[in-house]
Amino acid sequence: MAWSYIVLLSALLGVSWCAEDWTFPPGFKFGAASASYQVEGGWNASDKGESIWDRFTHTRPQNIADGSNGDVACDSYNLWQTDIDNMKALGLHFYRFSISSFWPRLLPSGFPNYTSEDGKRYYNDLIDGLLKEGIEPMVTLYHWDLPQTLQDLGGWTNPLIADWFADYARVAYSLFGDRVKLWLTINEPLIMCDYPFNSGLLAPGIFSPDHGTYLCNRHVLLAHAKAYRLYDEEFRDQCNGEVSIANHLLWYEAWTEDDEEIAELARQNMGGRYSHAIYSEEGGWPSSIEKVMEENSKKKGYCKSLLPAFTSDEIELIKGTYDYYALNYYTSRLVRPAKEGEELTVYPIGDIPDLKAKTGTRPEWTATNSSFIYVAPEGIRKQLVWLKKTYGDMKVAITENGAPDLGGLNDQGRIDYYREHLKQVLLAIKEDGINVTHYTAWTLMDNFEWAEGYSSKFGLYEVNFTDPLRTRTPRDSAAYYANIIKNNGLKADS
Ligand SMILES: *[C@@H]1O[C@H](CO)[C@@H](O)[C@H](O)[C@H]1NC(C)=O
Ligand SMILES: *[C@@H]1O[C@H](CO)[C@@H](O)[C@H](O)[C@H]1NC(C)=O
Numbered sequence: 001m002a003w004s005y006i007v008l009l010s011a012l013l014g015v016s017w018c019a020e021d022w023t024f025p026p027g028f029k030f031g032a033a034s035a036s037y038q039v040e041g042g043w044n045a046s047d048k049g050e051s052i053w054d055r056f057t058h059t060r061p062q063n064i065a066d067g068s069n070g071d072v073a074c075d076s077y078n079l080w081q082t083d084i085d086n087m088k089a090l091g092l093h094f095y096r097f098s099i100s101s102f103w104p105r106l107l108p109s110g111f112p113n114y115t116s117e118d119g120k121r122y123y124n125d126l127i128d129g130l131l132k133e134g135i136e137p138m139v140t141l142y143h144w145d146l147p148q149t150l151q152d153l154g155g156w157t158n159p160l161i162a163d164w165f166a167d168y169a170r171v172a173y174s175l176f177g178d179r180v181k182l183w184l185t186i187n188e189p190l191i192m193c194d195y196p197f198n199s200g201l202l203a204p205g206i207f208s209p210d211h212g213t214y215l216c217n218r219h220v221l222l223a224h225a226k227a228y229r230l231y232d233e234e235f236r237d238q239c240n241g242e243v244s245i246a247n248h249l250l251w252y253e254a255w256t257e258d259d260e261e262i263a264e265l266a267r268q269n270m271g272g273r274y275s276h277a278i279y280s281e282e283g284g285w286p287s288s289i290e291k292v293m294e295e296n297s298k299k300k301g302y303c304k305s306l307l308p309a310f311t312s313d314e315i316e317l318i319k320g321t322y323d324y325y326a327l328n329y330y331t332s333r334l335v336r337p338a339k340e341g342e343e344l345t346v347y348p349i350g351d352i353p354d355l356k357a358k359t360g361t362r363p364e365w366t367a368t369n370s371s372f373i374y375v376a377p378e379g380i381r382k383q384l385v386w387l388k389k390t391y392g393d394m395k396v397a398i399t400e401n402g403a404p405d406l407g408g409l410n411d412q413g414r415i416d417y418y419r420e421h422l423k424q425v426l427l428a429i430k431e432d433g434i435n436v437t438h439y440t441a442w443t444l445m446d447n448f449e450w451a452e453g454y455s456s457k458f459g460l461y462e463v464n465f466t467d468p469l470r471t472r473t474p475r476d477s478a479a480y481y482a483n484i485i486k487n488n489g490l491k492a493d494s
């Protein structure tokens with residue numbers, strides 16, 4: 001009786017799968033990701049404009065671990081065909097790259113009064129080259145390299161940036177929308193708003209935790225929404241693509257069973273602040289965070305909340321502007337209320353003073369050579385389950401996942417990281433019924449890792465940065481990933 005009940009339930013829920021079957025659903029897509037400033041180089045090629053990362057690395061090399069910059073990086077501005085050959089060797093179904101550097105590269109002034117012929121040619125060549133090999137382009141419009149001209153006008157703290165961004169998006173959609181069907185408006189607003197403004201240690205190098213962070217947060221959501229609506233109104237009929245925004249979510253887990261409330265608050269603070277307005281039914285800011293921010297702002301002597309309110313029109317504008325959820329996942333944190341007088345550190349990804357929350361890690365989450373990544377594979381599944389529970393059933397693309405080391409071709413640590421995370425993604429698909437359609441490895445090849453410069457290596461391919469030819473060599477993980485793609489999953493013994 002009980003047994004047949006379970007069989008019936010399994011059939012109803014569609015969970016009748018064998019635990020040894022580590023195969024992905026038919027049509028599942030595997031890719032790898034990069035970002036313009038991190039790989040392209042050609043920082044002053046042709047008529048390209050200056051970006052905030054050009055300015056930041058040139059004027060504040062002391063804020064980059066090895067004092068380096070992205071002037072040449074992997075030289076993908078010239079070596080894109082080699083990159084495509086490497087993707088082909090891996091058997092990638094798609095390649096995620098950003099053309100936001102094309103914002104200054106294609107629109108050197110930041111405004112669409114003039115478009116660079118060389119900028120157009122570069123991205124057309126790359127897109128056509130990918131399609132020729134059957135690799136689908138997944139394009140991020142903005143991966144942090146804002147034109148310096150727009151930064152001089154306040155950048156992401158100026159509300160007009162939402163319109164400037166939409167104007168730029170129109171140029172990109174009209175030039176490439178015939179061939180690009182997967183769009184991401186903005187990459188990781190958490191890491192481009194919270195971390196730079198809370199620390200002053202990432203471009204644009206402005207320390208403004210009270211104001212900068214939340215203005216940027218608000219304007220990112222509006223910019224995304226305007227670019228999404230514009231696609232709907234002017235491009236969707238002919239182009240038939242899909243648009244979303246890529247969110248970096250750390251999985252916050254209760255330190256003890258008594259800490260569930262603060263763990264949920266931490267999720268809302270880091271994930272909800274960038275997702276609730278878009279994916280929830282009611283839209284706007286998460287109400288728990290609104291409340292915390294009102295109290296905190298009052299305590300700090302402000303007469304208005306530092307979390308700037310949305311109008312009801314804005315709430316409607318932003319709500320529902322997605323065709324899928326794009327999740328970047330790297331790591332997890334434990335969270336509990338801070339003890340009286342306990343010191344809280346914020347940077348790079350630490351405690352959360354706004355919530356008076358202390359974060360930590362489990363002993364079994366091994367450290368990597370990045371100060372913020374501890375290996376916590378189960379977090380990706382828990383995160384996927386939380387997204388479904390919080391925002392409902394939707395398609396999910398994992399748009400980044402990967403681990404760093406200090407280099408070398410034998411990268412068993414990275415292989416283990418990919419295997420364990422892919423297993424958790426499979427469990428989310430098969431046990432939790434979550435519709436994950438894409439998985440994206442960060443990253444195709446070693447590149448300029450922002451404040452970590454070239455010291456942190458995330459690549460399936462190693463890049464020799466002292467070699468003028470920037471030679472790329474496949475690591476062990478490249479063969480491993482190629483096999484996963486070929487088999488559409490993991491083999492029982494791998
Ligand atoms: C471009 O930048 C490089 C340094 O990366 C410099 O040597 C070169 O002179 C610059 N070229 C132009 C045209 O400004
Ligand atoms: C485009 O506008 C910028 C100012 O935003 C100006 O400096 C530049 O000369 C203009 N470009 C052309 C080709 O008119």
Ligand SMILES: *[C@@H]1O[C@H](CO)[C@@H](O)[C@H](O)[C@H]1NC(C)=O
Pocket residue numbers: 367368369370406
């Ligand atoms: C890099 O990671 C390895 C393995 O966890 C560790 O033994 C080593 O100390 C780390 N090195 C640095 C510089 O973080």
Ligand SMILES: *[C@@H]1O[C@H](CO)[C@@H](O)[C@H](O)[C@H]1NC(C)=O
Pocket residue numbers: 395435437
């Ligand atoms: C997942 O989404 C894809 C694309 O919309 C759809 O074709 C597929 O049927 C969905 N799968 C499930 C299990 O809902």
Ligand SMILES: *[C@@H]1O[C@H](CO)[C@@H](O)[C@H](O)[C@H]1NC(C)=O
Pocket residue numbers: 464465466467468
């Ligand atoms: C990197 O390139 C430099 C210059 O070509 C060469 O001397 C060096 O041996 C290369 N390093 C590796 C690890 O191949």
